[in-house]
Amino acid sequence: MKKTLEVLGMVCPFPLIEAKEAIKELNTGDELEVQFDCTQGTESIPRWAAEDGHEVTNYEQLGEASWTITIKKK
Amino acid sequence: MLQMALTGILCGALLGFVMQRGRFCLTGGFRDMYIAKDNRMFYALLVAIAVQAVGVFVLIGAGAFEYTVGQFPLWATIGGAFIFGIGIIFAGGCATGTWYRAGEGLIGSWIALAFYMLMAAIMKSGPLAQFTVDARTPVVGTDSIAETFGINVWFLVIPFVALVAFVVYRELRKPRVKIPSLKPKKTGLAHILFEKRWNPYVTAILIGLIATLAWPLSAASGRIFGLGITTPSANLLQFLVTGDLDIINWGVFLVLGIFFGSYFAAKMSGEFRLRTPDTKTVVRSSSGGILMGFGASLAGGCSIGNGLVMTSMMTWSGWTALTFMILGTWTASYFVFVRPSKQRAAARA
Numbered sequence: 001m002k003k004t005l006e007v008l009g010m011v012c013p014f015p016l017i018e019a020k021e022a023i024k025e026l027n028t029g030d031e032l033e034v035q036f037d038c039t040q041g042t043e044s045i046p047r048w049a050a051e052d053g054h055e056v057t058n059y060e061q062l063g064e065a066s067w068t069i070t071i072k073k074k
Numbered sequence: 075m076l077q078m079a080l081t082g083i084l085c086g087a088l089l090g091f092v093m094q095r096g097r098f099c100l101t102g103g104f105r106d107m108y109i110a111k112d113n114r115m116f117y118a119l120l121v122a123i124a125v126q127a128v129g130v131f132v133l134i135g136a137g138a139f140e141y142t143v144g145q146f147p148l149w150a151t152i153g154g155a156f157i158f159g160i161g162i163i164f165a166g167g168c169a170t171g172t173w174y175r176a177g178e179g180l181i182g183s184w185i186a187l188a189f190y191m192l193m194a195a196i197m198k199s200g201p202l203a204q205f206t207v208d209a210r211t212p213v214v215g216t217d218s219i220a221e222t223f224g225i226n227v228w229f230l231v232i233p234f235v236a237l238v239a240f241v242v243y244r245e246l247r248k249p250r251v252k253i254p255s256l257k258p259k260k261t262g263l264a265h266i267l268f269e270k271r272w273n274p275y276v277t278a279i280l281i282g283l284i285a286t287l288a289w290p291l292s293a294a295s296g297r298i299f300g301l302g303i304t305t306p307s308a309n310l311l312q313f314l315v316t317g318d319l320d321i322i323n324w325g326v327f328l329v330l331g332i333f334f335g336s337y338f339a340a341k342m343s344g345e346f347r348l349r350t351p352d353t354k355t356v357v358r359s360s361s362g363g364i365l366m367g368f369g370a371s372l373a374g375g376c377s378i379g380n381g382l383v384m385t386s387m388m389t390w391s392g393w394t395a396l397t398f399m400i401l402g403t404w405t406a407s408y409f410v411f412v413r414p415s416k417q418r419a420a421a422r423a
Contacts, residue, residue, distance in 0.1 A: 011166045056254035065347035
């Protein structure tokens, strides 16, 4: 299952807080795609995913100040 | 005037560039000590303080300029710094952070900045000017920690540098997880400057060097201080509404430089876009800006003026302000992040 979380316009740390909440609802192996435009999130979201042991399956910049990251729940 | 404008803008632009690329966010750093139990950014701030302390006291020792430490207004510093700490959580960035996020195109930061400048001007030359003076009048003695104990300042600087070196060494030895990064699209210098994730300690050393450089540049214009954000931000507004050129000083160019430096860094990295916040964020940013302007004026400095500069000068006000602004961010973080999260969790259960 894949869930998409759109947190465009939210400033740090809200994208990260939303992502943390959203992943709680998922089962192991499910994916969470986060679309965000908060610059600081480019650091904090992958760091959280790595430190919590989730796998980042996709991470790319879509355009000017616009990113997407997909996290597979451990 | 021209020299002051050029050196001020250049120094500010360097700072804005480094902060934007290094993601140097003190608000986030203070907040994460509490909500994420992560002290990395706080340690990075200590590195910047240590670098500047050594740099500035070497310059003072060499006779580059003289700096006289004032008196310590204990209660104004505590109260102001605590309110400032609450304000930066609501505004989503400290005073400098708000200037550099404004350069990234965040309209919410433009609004926070406008209210911050307005409130600082109200506190410094407006209807609350007398209140600010009265609140800062009761002092408890010299602001210099070295003078209080009757010792040479290097007896503080050297142990502090050693302590910071130890903390960073211990941090760097911790096993690290590999953090996924974006696929590089640039190479060489462009990759390092406009794409790569900067190590926070490298960023902190650069900020310490810029903060040191600020002293002789500013002193050359007659303003004997280092980086400062609040008073210059108020001065900019005061100048804009009076047209009085005497109000302009090195710091005004510094804050303008931060905006341009950050804009340049963000633009070149594909991270600039005008972003409009929702109503809730606008209300939050506005109130944050007001609290920041009020608190920083009362405390005699923001997270840079007090938290980075006065700390490196080994003053009571710097370290007291830093402590209480951190407590302020934790207090606000509880109400803005921790409690709502707990309430949502309880609602689900």
